[in-house]
Structure formats: C-alpha cells, structure tokens
Amino acid sequence: MGLSLRLALSGAGGPVRELPPEVVQLLVAVGAPARLGAHLRLVHDVACDLSSWLASAHPGVVFDAEAVVFGAATHDVGKVVFPRELSVPGSRHEAAGRQLLLGRGFPDRLARFAGTHGSWQAAGVGVEDLLVSVADKVWKGARVEDLERLLVDRIAGADGIEVWAAFVSLDDCLQRLAEAADGRLAFQNGFAV
Template sequence: MTSDLLRRALTSERTLRPLPAAAVALLEELQAPPRLAAHLRAVHDVAAQLADWLAEHHPAVVIDREAVLFGAATHDIGKVEHPAELSGPGSAHEQAGCDLLLARGVEERFARYARTHGSWSADLPLEDLLVTLADKVWKAKRVADLEQLVTDRLAVASGQEPWEVFLALDDVLDRIAAGADARLAFQSGYPV
C-alpha cells in the first residue's frame, strides 16, 4: 500500500513532469521514501528539459530518450536499500540500484543509469552524461568537466564548433539552474 506522502511526491507539483509509469510502479512496490520520489521527479524533469533542448538544437544527434528519462527517474533507486545516502554521502546505492532494477526485470539499457550517474568519463554514452548532468544541474550545481564532455560530444556529433555548442549549453543550463530553488523546496517538503 502506497503511503499518502509517497503518492503526493509522485503526483503533486504539476510543474514537474510525471515519472514514467514503470518507474512509479517500482517506487510504489518498493515503498520508496517520499523524499527519494520527489528527488527523482526533479531530476527526471530536468533530464526531459535537456532532451527537449537537444532535440531542438541538435536534431541530428540521436539519443535513446526513453532510456534517458527512465534512467533519470530511477537513477537513485538504490537508496531504498541504502537510506543513509538520502541525507548523507555515499555511492553504495549506485550498483545496488542497478542490481535492484535488473532483478525486477528492467533491461540493462534502462538500469545502467543507476550505476553510471555518480561518475562520468569520456567513454560513457551521451545518454549517461545527460542523466548525470541532470542530476547535477537540478540543484544548480555546475560541473565544468562534465559540461565539457557533453560539449565535446555534441560538437563532434553535430559538426558545430565547440564554442558554439558550449554557449548554447551554458544558456540552457543557466535557465534550468534558475529553477533550482523551487525544485529543492519541493524535495525538502518530503521526509527522508
């Protein structure tokens, strides 16, 4: 039975897009902490904004949008098993989340984001970098080396000059970051 607070975290705040139905079902089944659900909604909404921007400004760059959005919606699901990481540091939830998703029949193409969102490198697919970027910028955290990886990847894929890509990416990230206070307030409105 889903708690009222979890249900509210999953459905209130109409300015945030709803999570994919499969992600909602998992969070309800696991009786996820309401704060986790609120966090996942905020990051999912930012990932959707990034995917929309990408489709508009880099239409030649093809991503697995469905996987990005599901990945953003479940990237921290391992915190169900490691609840101390909801309010403190830690990375045990990353592999645990991927394992949890795989054990519930979620395809690797969707589950991997739980494992990859906490670190980034040039060998990760663009989709993974986008989920990681969403997980940073939702709270207005800007990470130069992550943004550079995304810029470089988009410049190569689109044929644009890196400085052009960077300026456009910087603009969208500034716009998204401007909404951080509202997203943080939404998340903080739910207990750990």
C-alpha cells in the same frame, strides 16, 4: 501507497512532470521514501527538458531520449537499499540500484543509469549517461565543469560545430534550467527522508 509518497510522485508539483507509471509502480513496490520519490521526479523533469532541448537545438546528436528520461527517473533507486545515502554522500547505492532494476526485469540499457550517473568519466559512457548526470546536478542549480565539457565535446562532434558554439548553446540551456533550482529544492525538502 502512503499519502506523502503519492504527493511526491504525482501530486502537489505544479508543472513538474509525473514519473512514468512503471517507475511509480517500482517505487511503491520497493517502499521508496517520499524524499527519494520527489528527488527522482525532479531529476526526471529536468532530464525531459534537457532531452527536448538537445533534440531540437542539436539534431546531429543521436541519443535515446526514452532511456534518458527513464534513467533520470530511476538513477538513485538504490538508495532504498542504502537509505543513509539519502542524507549523506555515498556511492554504494549505484551498483545496488542497477542490480535492483535488473532484478525487477528492467533491461540493462535502462538499468545502467543507476550505476553510471556518478561516474561520467568512465570508459563507455554515452551521451545518454552524460545527460542523466547533468540533469542530476543542474536540477539543484549545480554546475560541474568537467561533466559539462564532456557533453559539449559530444555535441560539437556529432553536430559538426565548433566547441565554443556547443558550449554557449549548452550553457544557455543549463542556465535556464538552473534558474528554477530554488523551487525544486523547496519541493524536495517538503518530504521526509
């Protein structure tokens, strides 16, 4: 593994959590660019915080936190197949990432996030998918109203609270997470595409 990828995945990140070992092994095996490794690490870190918050603040919401953090750690892995999408918008990496993960033996319950992180309004999208999508936006301080509304509705329904209360709770969490966006962006941009 090159020094730049090693630093992106497990060093020089201060309080940023390291990626799970199986994800590090995958990214090394597929020759991931350091910038992609840094991005996945940052989204994974935010997804860990978001999952912890949801489990604590809204215990009525049943979700697979392990799947969420794995999904966040691998959601853009298809960009090794379509590296142009590291610097320009595109969605070809989504299906490619899911296929890459399935081809490497990961179960569909984990591989699916590579394909669903950009299509949160599709049928069958669960709370886990919404959490990965939100983490993929808020890591850089972006807020997406229709995405957040879907998550608010799921929280309110599962926790038996008013929609406005779920909104306030989620908004407080996302505001807190978004406050660190500049540092995250600086970390990611410190690595070459």
